[in-house]
Amino acid sequence: MDTFLKKNKKSVVLNLTIIYTSIIIIILLAVIFSMRYFVEIMSIKSYATILKQQIEKVSEPNPIMGRTMGKMMGNILHDTERLKRSIISNRVIILDGIILNDPYGIVDEKIFNLNKAYAAYQKDGIYYIFVKTKIFDNSTLIIGGPSLEYTAVIKTFNSLALNLSLISILVSLLVSYYFAKRSLRPLLDISKEISEINVETLNKRIPEQKFVEFHKLAENINSMLEKIDKGYELQKQFVSDVSHELRTPLTSIIGYIKLIERWGKDEEKIFFESLENIKESSNYLKEMIENLLLLTKTEEEIKFEKINIKEVVEKIISIYKNEGIKINTDLKDLYIETNKDYLSILLKVIIENAIKFTKLNSEDEIFVKINNNSIEIVDKGPGIEKDEIPKIFERFYKSDKSRSVKGFGLGLSIAKKISEKINVKIEIISDMGKGSTFKIKFS
Structure with a gap:
């Protein structure tokens, strides 16, 4: 966690952790919601299929009566106790827009306008499943009721999804931090290597890296260190060269200056001889320093x-x-x-x-x-x-x-x-x- 210690500085590890965590959570939520959707659809479909089979069995016309008699029976059964006892007990029944039974008081505009073969509605924490079908050829029947099994499945799934989401956030934070740190490990190692390089260890180089991006970075840093090392060596060499080569002419100049101070005022010959030697030594120094400076120039782009x-x-x-x-x-x-x-x-x-x-x-x-x-x-x-x-x-x-x-x-x-x-x-x-x-x- 040492990367979090620098105040007022953003941490790449922290940023990557947040990004990785967000991606993992989005994926998990997408999976959870997809699973919930398919569980909901399959459960409703299974319940609706069973209910529809019951309706079709009851409303199937007697072959002896024929098609016309079947329609007549359908009209008669609009308001009969037999239909209620057989399939509408404890269920909401809407036949051709007429509410035949609504023991739960849940019928509203949504149910009347049901345009699917089946659908689920929730009220007071309980899920109601409705099926829309044709009976007796031309009558539209909407039938439904509470499904405690479906309610239990959905509530269990929701509770499980919530717990999984909370656990996944914690796990994804830890996993993301690990992988963020791992992915930046070569960079942190390179940073550590650089921090150990000083004037006395300019010849040290960054080790070869396994990944091509970090290897290229290490090569560039090593190239820079090579130039710095060379420049520093040139500087040391220049100081050494100057101290080595300037000692004699400077000593000569100082000696002739002292000679002028002592006898040059009275002896014209000594004065001009000393002056000439000082001039020669000065020119010698000038030319030598120019040559030394040429040698100390680092490699540069030369136009050909x-x-x-x-x-x-x-x-x-x-x-x-x-x-x-x-x-x-x-x-x-x-x-x-x-x-x-x-x-x-x-x-x-x-x-x-x-x-x-x-x-x-x-x-x-x-x-x-x-x-x-x-x-x-x-x-x-x-x-x-x-x-x-x-x-x-x-x-x-x-x-x-x-x-x-x-x-x-x-x-x-x-x-x-x-x-x-x-x-x-x-x-x-x-x-x-x-x-x-x-x-x-x-x-």
Whole structure:
């Protein structure tokens, strides 16, 4: 009954209990009234059949007298004691609209206008059954009287129906509550599971449900929890990344500020040198934070459109024409459904990476090629050890050979995340001392 404890809130279990109970009561009442109707009809019909047989036996014409004599006898018997003694004793008799006998004083307009073969009337708690029939060919006889047997049957049935109705209401309430609670049990279990999930248990999931509707609900909740968990992990990762990566530049900025405070007022060279370093550290922080924020974005709906990959590559290459390095190309038209903005960021990251490590190896050119379903960026850098290739997509990872290269260790992490968003695959082929090939493959 815990579902009733919340004040000012409607209970689904209570509502379902009321609905189920109402349905059960309606069905029971329909059955009871149907049974009462059929019992009433059958009882009246049986009594009426017996009474009619008695009437027909008495009023049957004598074959010797013939049809005409029978009619004459019928007229004579309109007011004879023989008819009364034979069939009308203690009965109401109406012959051709004339009341021959009414010992109970119950004859009214309803009985005079009886248009059925038989009917029952109630007065003072007693049921009277009347039969309408033809006698002597053209006379209409309405005869009836009290039926204690029928009265007893109907009263017994009414009493039984009332008691059954009261019991059925109580039973149906209990049964309805049980089935309402049972039908909502999976929902209550899911609610209980959700109530146990907090920040520390975001990895917990709703168990698989037997019924398809509740299973779909559990799947949707688990999907939502997955997104919340991922967002929370991204938030924690962002805080960790920021605290890890911001410590050095912030320390540098604070150090140069103290240097200016101490000697910058008197030493112009120290002042401008410190100012320049503060500016570089600030730009470093700005760019790094922008990259971190890009990584923390959750999965979102990305609009795809058919674009010419060649145009995107040419635009990105044009950005680096003043980088002091030659970019050789072998480009052809390739139309792919993808997201232009994300693909541009991905290409920018990999080409910048190729330029950076090519310069590190004292080379002056890289190569960009478009194949049937891929883009290849080939650098002449120092190469990557085979066991390090899976690690280069990790945040802040830098191989020992690249420690001296300026960067955050975030570029390839961003490239990997973008590739997953736009459904492309990045493959790396590298030979130590000969350079690396980054292949962007479209599905």
